Amino acid sequence: MEDWYMVMIEKIYNLTLATRLSEALVLTKAMAEKCAVQGSSRVRAWLECYLTVIYFYQGDYIKCLQYYEKSLSLPEEEQDWLSRHCMGAYAAKTYQLTGQEERSIPLMESEISRLRRLGLYDELSLNYLIYAEILLTEEIRKLSQGSFADFLAFRRYLEMAEEHAALNRSTEDYLLFAKILRLTSEVLIRPNKALHDVKDIL
Incomplete structure (x- = not known):
């Protein structure tokens, strides 16, 4: 079986x-x-x-x-x-x-640690991508509440997702999704170029 x-x-x-x-x-x-x-x-x-x-x-x-x-x-x-x-x-x-954000990030940290421990490196790209998206969403939430947003962790995991994408059979799709995430963050970081970034995303 x-x-x-x-x-x-x-x-x-x-x-x-x-x-x-x-x-x-x-x-x-x-x-x-x-x-x-x-x-x-x-x-x-x-x-x-x-x-x-x-x-x-x-x-x-x-x-x-x-x-x-x-x-x-x-x-x-x-x-x-x-x-x-x-x-x-x-x-x-x-x-x-x-709405259970407090469970989201600890679970992602645990899953990434598990994959590293098991040597499942080809699965890390998807996990890094999802984690980057989670972190981006958290930063957007902070901005909407008038708090300071720091995109450093988001950028770090996005870069790791791009580095590991070559190990996965869906490399092209993963890299495209990573590019869209990066452009989405740039819309927030440099609003004066938002129209250009949105056109790139589309």
Whole structure:
């Protein structure tokens, strides 16, 4: 069943990133049910973990967090192995989106530390990108509240995302997203060139 999982999760991953989310959801649930019938609760739990990602992209943040938090009951070594799917990063962004900012940054720090410890360097680019976006959102929130905004941490993680992008099969997409994030921050930093930056983003 573990070998079978490796084949199916690749298909589900590709459907998700191709934004064929309904297909990804139906396939994941069908495969999880098949595991239940065959008595493989372990592999079923692995499949259900990926629902964190699918529901994130669908915008169902309640279910996204439900499945992420359910995954925390898995043994530590299984959580380590499944961390290659970056579910913690999606959950961290979801915590921020749902007003639980205090949980977002510690979770991202923990996930990045875990990936480094495990040597999963090709997954770091996506985690750095999501963390940079989280940090940018926090700085925008500070500005909206009239507080001082410091974009140093955002820039640092964005640079690391760009450096690691070459290790990932989605290099071109990651670099494009990084460029858009950088331009977004520049709109805030240099408002006199905002129109030019917005045109570049578009």
